[in-house]
Amino acid sequence: MLKRILLMEVALVAIAAAADLPIREVTLYKHGVGFFGRAGELKAGETARLDFKAADMNDVLKSLTIVDRSGGVIAGVRYDASEPLEKRLQEFPFDVEKEASLPALLDHMKGARLELRLGSDTIAGTIVSARRQAAAGPTPERESVVLLTDTGEIRVFDLGAASSVKLTDPKLQGLMRDFLSVLSGSRSKDRRSVYIDAATTGTRQLAASYMTPSAVWKSSYRLIFAPQGQPTLEGWAIVDNTSGDDWSNVKLSVVSGRPISFITQLYEPRYVNRPFAELAENRAVAPVVFQGAMEARAAASPAPPPPVAQARAAGGAGGRGGVAVRGGLDKSESFQSNEIESSSIGGTADGRDLGELFEYSFATPVSVKQGESAMLPFLQQKINTRKLLIYMESFGLHPMNSAEISNSTGKTLDGGPITVYDANAYAGEALVETLKAGDKRLISYAVDLGTRITEAFGSKAAVTREFHARRGILTTKLAAEETRTYTVRNIDKKAKTLILEHPLRPGYTLLTQKPSEKTPANYRFELQLAAGATQEFAVNEERVFDQTYAVSSLTPDILVDFVANKALSDVGRRQLQAIADKKRQVAENDRALAGAEKQINDISNDEDRVRRNISSLNNVAGQQQQVQNYARQLDAAEQQMAALRDRQALLQKTKASLQVELDRLIESLTF
Numbered sequence: 001m002l003k004r005i006l007l008m009e010v011a012l013v014a015i016a017a018a019a020d021l022p023i024r025e026v027t028l029y030k031h032g033v034g035f036f037g038r039a040g041e042l043k044a045g046e047t048a049r050l051d052f053k054a055a056d057m058n059d060v061l062k063s064l065t066i067v068d069r070s071g072g073v074i075a076g077v078r079y080d081a082s083e084p085l086e087k088r089l090q091e092f093p094f095d096v097e098k099e100a101s102l103p104a105l106l107d108h109m110k111g112a113r114l115e116l117r118l119g120s121d122t123i124a125g126t127i128v129s130a131r132r133q134a135a136a137g138p139t140p141e142r143e144s145v146v147l148l149t150d151t152g153e154i155r156v157f158d159l160g161a162a163s164s165v166k167l168t169d170p171k172l173q174g175l176m177r178d179f180l181s182v183l184s185g186s187r188s189k190d191r192r193s194v195y196i197d198a199a200t201t202g203t204r205q206l207a208a209s210y211m212t213p214s215a216v217w218k219s220s221y222r223l224i225f226a227p228q229g230q231p232t233l234e235g236w237a238i239v240d241n242t243s244g245d246d247w248s249n250v251k252l253s254v255v256s257g258r259p260i261s262f263i264t265q266l267y268e269p270r271y272v273n274r275p276f277a278e279l280a281e282n283r284a285v286a287p288v289v290f291q292g293a294m295e296a297r298a299a300a301s302p303a304p305p306p307p308v309a310q311a312r313a314a315g316g317a318g319g320r321g322g323v324a325v326r327g328g329l330d331k332s333e334s335f336q337s338n339e340i341e342s343s344s345i346g347g348t349a350d351g352r353d354l355g356e357l358f359e360y361s362f363a364t365p366v367s368v369k370q371g372e373s374a375m376l377p378f379l380q381q382k383i384n385t386r387k388l389l390i391y392m393e394s395f396g397l398h399p400m401n402s403a404e405i406s407n408s409t410g411k412t413l414d415g416g417p418i419t420v421y422d423a424n425a426y427a428g429e430a431l432v433e434t435l436k437a438g439d440k441r442l443i444s445y446a447v448d449l450g451t452r453i454t455e456a457f458g459s460k461a462a463v464t465r466e467f468h469a470r471r472g473i474l475t476t477k478l479a480a481e482e483t484r485t486y487t488v489r490n491i492d493k494k495a496k497t498l499i500l501e502h503p504l505r506p507g508y509t510l511l512t513q514k515p516s517e518k519t520p521a522n523y524r525f526e527l528q529l530a531a532g533a534t535q536e537f538a539v540n541e542e543r544v545f546d547q548t549y550a551v552s553s554l555t556p557d558i559l560v561d562f563v564a565n566k567a568l569s570d571v572g573r574r575q576l577q578a579i580a581d582k583k584r585q586v587a588e589n590d591r592a593l594a595g596a597e598k599q600i601n602d603i604s605n606d607e608d609r610v611r612r613n614i615s616s617l618n619n620v621a622g623q624q625q626q627v628q629n630y631a632r633q634l635d636a637a638e639q640q641m642a643a644l645r646d647r648q649a650l651l652q653k654t655k656a657s658l659q660v661e662l663d664r665l666i667e668s669l670t671f
Helices: 002-016 054-063 085-089 102-107 170-185 556-563 570-617 624-667
Strands: 018-020 023-028 033-042 047-053 065-068 074-079 113-118 121-133 142-149 154-158 164-167 191-198 204-213 218-224 232-240 247-256 350-354 357-361 366-368 373-382 384-392 400-406 416-422 425-432 440-447 451-459 463-470 473-490 496-503 508-510 522-529 534-550
Touching: 018 033, 033 047, 047 054, 047 204, 054 191, 054 204, 065 074, 102 121, 102 142, 113 142, 121 154, 164 170, 191 204, 232 247, 366 373, 400 425, 416 440, 463 570, 473 496, 473 522, 522 534, 556 570, 570 624
Parallel strands: 018 047, 023 247, 218 416, 384 496
Antiparallel strands: 023 033, 033 204, 047 191, 065 204, 074 191, 113 121, 113 164, 121 142, 142 154, 218 232, 232 373, 247 357, 247 366, 350 357, 384 400, 400 440, 416 425, 425 440, 451 473, 463 473, 473 534, 496 522, 508 534
């Protein structure tokens, strides 16, 4: 019984000095973190304690801010280390095993000062040992401690008879408190505590704020078309309390936008390997070998300037980690609809710009228990909207029932799903991206079976628009025209407005039609469809592209075709004509050279035949006359062969000269 009193007393002293700060304010973002503000009153001697999930400690250490609204200062912030329990307990000079008895605890503290209150007497001494004697038969179990008293006596005292046991060393008392605090914190492996110490005494008002990972808030809308006038847009925020604490009457805000956020490992201890170093005078002196110089010494470079601290994110007083600054709010007018399709809500959230972000702040305090979720209205008002149809080629035969929403609310509309109601009935669903005030967006929510659209394609031959040449390379710029014709048939007996989304293709430009809008991927054309009518809408586009040619590889006929083109400049026409003429001369010379070579080959073949005949007749009597005739033929052939070879040499020389002139013309080709 006494051991329980001792352990509980020490544990309560360690824990009672820590007080929780309740959550007063919550702001949820779209990028996976939430802002939490806590505030409360601390009495004299209390230390504020904040409990977090172990995985959230990195964000807490990165964003925690503390304000003593009583005018005091913060002495420091302590938090549970991330080291394993066994390693943390090794730092203490004693060990309290699981289910250990009081004698076992005191036996670990041999040499410590101890006070025992036995009745009206107080015994003080130094612990020699302590033991627990098991029960034997009718004898009850005994717990005793052996003390070296101040009189020098070694005495045994019955712990069961003591009304109190006290360790008199303040340092040992503190170690015991810390030891029990570590054991108490280890019961929840997923929870870590942060302790805030103040340098002042007395009652004080303390506020703490921080960012931790949180579930992303979601938005959903209802677009309700009325029989007349503008439709009503309702916006609902869906929030999830995964913080680990109940939200009781907190000031809740949700922010549209995505500021940058990341995780930095601040909670886990970091260790570095330090180099081994010693004074030079402790080392033996070794010989130094100096190298010879190769160049004269260059001027010493100036020392680099010290690194500049990174600028803080801009923000005024009360800023939340550079993300948002809370100030006065302008309450928007709420819209109370008389239509049964509109929700009956007491009020909506106040909205305001936070730089590139937008905040909805709920005027009424919100309560959401841990592990629960809530759906809260943040918008209900009229919005400028017009019904129309949208068509793009991926839709197939029918366009989509759609609406063009112009954000006339004066607030940013966070992206989310929209459920559309028309004529007091469900009409379909759509998705919308985040929409800034004054911007507009198209949404589609159903297929319009009363309108059919078909497409037809046509094209024309490419036309050369420009010629350019430089150093033997001829570049032509051609333009090819393509036409896509949309045939739209409105079966319904009512007029409609149609938005045609025509794909924006790289390299193509519009020739005739002018779009009403242009997106990064499409042109938008707006058509007015008459009731029960069919109409065509043609989109003419032109594609301009280049073709390059090596002039040296073009034939004179191709060059003549280029020369005849009206798009060619006079300078270019003269230069190409000169090249074409020179190519013809080269071609004629090549034909003459080929003819001479053919004649030479033919004569050479005839000479071979005649020589074979002479050789065969020399062995036949009475053929001397025929042999002489063949000899005269050989002589004439040789004379003709000599003349042809002279012509061939002249043609070869002419070819080389013409080729030089042609190469010069091609190399100097520029226009």
